[in-house]
Amino acid sequence: MEGAKGSETVLSELESAIETVVENYNKYSAKENLLRKGGIKKSNFKRMLQSELSHMLTDTTKKEAVEKLFQDLDQNRDGVIDFDEYWALIGSIVKPIARDKQ
Amino acid sequence: MEGAKGSETVLSELESAIETVVENYNKYSAKENLLRKGGIKKSNFKRMLQSELSHMLTDTTKKEAVEKLFQDLDQNRDGVIDFDEYWALIGSIVKPIARDKQ
Numbered sequence: 285m286e287g288a289k290g291s292e293t294v295l296s297e298l299e300s301a302i303e304t305v306v307e308n309y310n311k312y313s314a315k316e317n318l319l320r321k322g323g324i325k326k327s328n329f330k331r332m333l334q335s336e337l338s339h340m341l342t343d344t345t346k347k348e349a350v351e352k353l354f355q356d357l358d359q360n361r362d363g364v365i366d367f368d369e370y371w372a373l374i375g376s377i378v379k380p381i382a383r384d385k386q
Numbered sequence: 387m388e389g390a391k392g393s394e395t396v397l398s399e400l401e402s403a404i405e406t407v408v409e410n411y412n413k414y415s416a417k418e419n420l421l422r423k424g425g426i427k428k429s430n431f432k433r434m435l436q437s438e439l440s441h442m443l444t445d446t447t448k449k450e451a452v453e454k455l456f457q458d459l460d461q462n463r464d465g466v467i468d469f470d471e472y473w474a475l476i477g478s479i480v481k482p483i484a485r486d487k488q
Binding site: 309 | 395397398399400401402403404405406407408410411412437438439440441442469470473474476477479480481483484
């Protein structure tokens with residue numbers, strides 16, 4: 285992204301929020317070793333839901349739905365969720381919130 | 387989302403960021419009149435990019451790319467971007483950032 289994001293740039297609220305969502309992905313997809321493929325593995329994914337989405341996702345059925353989502357998203361069955369899959373997943377969790385607020 | 391989000395709930399950083407991205411959608415998709423279909427119409431979409439994404443999207447070619455994105459996303463040619471399309475769009479703008487940070 286060829287943004288003019290020098291250190292003195294003050295991001296908008298939306299941009300800072302987007303960065304937070306990206307940084308969260310990076311936090312949970314950190315590669316323990318360089319051999320492992322980037323992406324969020326299931327154990328980190330579950331930890332992420334519990335520590336980062338515990339209010340938006342309190343409903344255990346929803347968590348089971350997320351388990352199923354993990355399977356659905358992990359199309360190539362490589363056991364990790366890449367950024368696109370992560371973004372689509374957050375979107376699917378959030379969508380009901382967007383509808384509630386309209 | 388059947389979250390236990392009472393007023394006293396303190397959202398995680400990720401959850402607050404997600405709410406900000408959702409609220410931004412609602413801000414730009416507000417219906418001037420009840421007849422109009424919900425969603426972000428093009429004029430509001432351009433205004434959103436200029437005022438909310440001016441750092442992440444300074445490259446005019448990128449803005450033209452976004453014009454194209456708007457056309458690509460607005461599959462049903464109804465002139466508005468619904469929440470799914472908005473979410474996918476933000477993801478596509480953000481993806482290079484996620485890659486840069488890895």
